[in-house]
Amino acid sequence: MNSKECAPKDGLTPESESRRRFVTLSSITTASLALGIPGEATSSEGTSLYSPHEGANTAPLRIGMLLPDSQAYPPLGDELMKGAQVYASWAQGANLHIMPVVYGNRPSQAESAAADLLASSTVDVLAGFVCANAAAQWEPMLARYGVPLLVGDAGANALAPTARTPWVVRNSLGYWQTAWATGRWAAKALGPRAIVAVGPADSAFDQIPAFERGFASAGGRVQDLLFTAAPDGTSRLEALAQKVRQTRPDFVYVLASGPDARAFRQFWNASYTASQVPLVAAGMLGEEMAGAALAASQVWAARTHAGTSALDTLASAILPTPFHLLGFEMAQRMHAAAIHGGAQAHGLVLAKAMAQAALQTPRGEVRIDPTTGETLAPIHVQGLHRGPERAAIPLPVAGATACQGLCDVLGSRALGTYLAT
Structure with a gap:
């Protein structure tokens, strides 16, 4: 199987208007940003964690922000920018100058937009929602301008071992790691027999094979793999429900996004099948289910942002979606690198500082694993059926050892960046 996350070259010429179209910035009310992150924090390894109260940039950090014009999830670019704005408004002394550019929705368009931006503007760092594996091929361009990419x-998808570069x-958000960890949890907590269903737009990525491998590693076996819809959009949910009734699995694991996620949530909430078998909702479907009033009584959502602490619960009102949170973290990582890199915070020094920052x-x-380049962050399975407490169970993160085994075999044939198309 191809080890790349997405095709780095798709042969299409990007539209200049789309590449250069600037995102309208929305004002953020800073009075609502009382998140309360402590100024002195310590990681589980005993090392210092960066929080926004440590210091300030001594000079502006000029950021070129590459945002997709997503059809699968239209608010994506706006939510990333709003999350970054929340951080820039809230952090003490942050001097972040963000230049947002919408590039389209294909990896080649992102690369062309990056090249245009580097040639026409002075930036210290590029950031964007782009294909991580394809972006590794930008290394000559990034090195020529001395500008790293976040x-x-x-x-x-897992980061391909051949697609790692210091630039x-x-x-x-760790969706493939979440799938792997959820598979291991589900085999032990729910049972070893599962039906897996996936929306067509989600099927080409590593989340399903990661779940299957995690599930199998804990003694589980996937009985059937079905689609929630046909390629033309025709629903296959009745066929899924029939298969569940016939085979009586221990649970159903479903991955879907966009219209497929909304259609599944509506169907499952009204289906008699929902009362017969537990559901584990993953990816954007987990967010869809978590944000809705559910009639179904046995629903679990695999999530990275599950309201497990007072800080997280408060932040959820300000950073309500995973992509608000992601934009916030991207700005925080760049700010941390600018502070800790000092006067030499540019080029590879800035890239190294971004990679080493523990947030x-x-x-x-x-934090970022120095061996694999993968993000290490909390993962939870949240019970949506237990009343107002909405209990969340923390799961082990796939660290370097697990990833080294998985990343060599995972690798999709996806033709675009997940949710960017």
Whole structure:
């Protein structure tokens, strides 16, 4: 199987108007930003964590922000920018000058937009929701201009071992790690027999194979793998419900996004099948289910932002979606690097500082594994059926050892960046 997250070249010429179209910045009310992250924090390893109260930039950090014009999730670019704005408005002394540019929705368009921006503007760092594996091929361009790239993405795929470069740093939501950890948890907590269903737009990425491998590693076996819809959009949910009734699995694991997620939530909430078998909702479907009033009584959501602490619960009102949170963390990581890199914070020095920064964020401690380049952050399975407490169970993160085994075999044939198309 191809080890790349997405095709780095798609042969399409990007539209200049789309590449250069600037995002309208929305004002943020700073009075609502009382998140209360402590100024002195310590990681589980006993090292200092960065929080926004440590210091300030001595000079402006000029950021070129590459945002997709997403059809799968239209608010994506706006939510990333708003999250970054929240951080820039809230952090003490942050001097972040963000230049947002919408590039389209294909990896080649992102690369062309980056090249245009570097040639026409002076920036210290690029950041964007782009294909992390394809972006590794930008290394000659980034080195020529001396500008590193911070990729922020959902983490739907593992970072390919051949796609690592010191010029590109990745801060992801860890969706593939969440799938792997959820598989291991589900085999032990719910049972070893599962039906897996996936929306067509989500099927080409690493989340399903990561779940299957995690599930199998804990003694589980996937009985059937079905689609929630046909390629033409025709629903296959009745066929899924029939399969569940016939085979009586221990649970159903479903991954979907966009219209597929909304359609599934509506169907499951009204289906008799929902009362017969537990559901584990993953990816954007987990967010869809968590944000809705559910009639179904046995629903779990695999999430990275699950309201597990007072800080996270408060932050949820300000950073309500995973992509608000991701934009916040991207700005926080760049700010941390600018502070700790000091006067030499440019080029590879800035890239190294971004990679080494350990952050205290609304979802907890977020760091980057120095061996694999993967983001290490809290993961939870949240019970949506237990009343107002909405209990969340923390799961082990797939660290370097697990990733080294998985990343070599995972690798999709996806033709675009997850949720950017």
